[in-house]
Amino acid sequence: MDLASCDTSSDLSKDLTLTKSADNRAVQPGDRITYTVTVRNDGNAPNNEASFTDDLSALRGAEYNGDATASTGSVSFDEETSTLSWAGELEPGEEAEVTYSVTAGEPDGDTATLSNSVTSTADSNCGEGAEDPGCTSDVTVSRGIPVVSPEALAPALASIGAVGALGYGAVLMRRRRVTGA
Known part of the structure; x- marks a missing residue:
């Protein structure tokens, strides 16, 4: 067998698909909002560096409840930057689910929209500057008006x-x- 003529190139991918959702899309101040971020390895190779960040400072007036959990991998929260981070290893087809909650604060006016996006690596649908709607969750906070x-x-x-x-x-x-x- 002539090893010099063997094709050793591989088409291994580590594509991540992220989705972010909130358990309630309309709340009042003081209500709890639970977010879920699902990360799935849609590639055909293990991803040993799967990760995402979630900048919670974008949730103006909402308070992080310190309750993040991950089905696999590790999750942490940086109080200084208000950033939630997750990292883990995912086999092809495997997914991780990260949940955390915030308590809605008072809006500046009668209503406010808490718009928050998750960001991951370039090998994902939620890379820096991505416009995939699955990367963002919007929640309306209304003061004194049942929504x-x-x-x-x-x-x-x-x-x-x-x-x-x-x-x-x-x-x-x-x-x-x-x-x-």
Whole structure:
């Protein structure tokens, strides 16, 4: 066998896919917001340097609760820079889940949006300057105004609509009996 003619190049990739989400998209001051960041190795090689940072200073007025946990790897928080960091090793197809929470503070006006992005290496969808919406989570904080998402309102509006239609029909039937109309 002629080893000089063997192709020893490999197409090994360590691509990371990150997603960030919040358990609630609309809160009031004092409410707890739990964030989850999922990191998955979509490459075909082990990634021994998987990592991300999450700059919590962008969450103006929100207070980090000191409760970060990771399903694998290690997570830390730098109080001086308000940065949450995670690092770990991921085999191809393996994922890590990091959760932490903040308590929403008072908005400057009636409402404020807490917009926060996770950043990772260049071999990810959340590299520096990335515009992938999965890297960012937005939460609206409203002062004194209950905020209800359209999804949460839909069942209530549907039931009010049905009851309202029945009530209106009953009023019309009663009117016909009383007035003979």
